[in-house]
Amino acid sequence: MTESMTEDMDGKIVVKEIxxxxxxxxxxxxxxxxxxxxxxxxxxxxxxTVLKQVCA
Amino acid sequence: MHEQGQDGEILDTRLRVELPECGRRWIRHPSEDLVALPVLPELEALRRRGKNPYRRSFSIGNVPSDANLQSLFTVEDVTIAGYPFGAWDEFNNFPILHLGVTASAPVADYNWQSAGIVDIATFPGCSCSPVMVLNDGVWIDAQGLKAGPQAGCSFSGC
Incomplete structure (x- = not known):
């Protein structure tokens, strides 16, 4: 299990030309x-793999 | 770890398990992002001291066969146990459980990988959480209605 992917949502720090x-x-x-x-x-x-390493 | 009583009950006493050279013990899967940490020597040492650590393990029987996967619906309820952002029940010594659903068909390999996708709240600390289809009591699969305590518990992945 891995954490979910992320996506930038609205709210990004940007400089908007207003x-x-x-x-x-x-x-x-x-x-x-x-x-x-x-x-x-x-x-x-x-x-x-574990068995091979433990038994080696 | 919890200590287990004679009848399998969880006792209030805790058993501290130390793993010397822990960083060198991990055994990696040859190609996938999976590792194993052998702890049997430490558990056996506890037992020799008369301590019985409480643990629940998956077995080969919990790994679903192709036939098992075929019997699952595309959207199945799944449960994971993890430590989101390091959160856990420190008092009772238990992880945090989340519920979700499969987001890719369990029988299919997602994007040519030996993997699948689940729609569930996952955060840092949930990595390596087991993803389980827990069927306890009465449930329905592709073959129809089934019943039984824990009879359908199957391990989907991690």
């Missing part, structure tokens, strides 16, 4: 609540 003045805005990286997981079958591969 008629008559420059404006600063807040920016926050927001997790998009998606996580990537490795399939369980890879645990079997990892288990074989």
């Amino acid at each position: 008629p008559c003045q420059l404006s600063e805005c807040a920016s926050t990286a927001v997790h998009v609540h998606l996580g990537l997981y490795i399939k369980g079958r890879e645990l079997l591969v990892l288990g074989e």
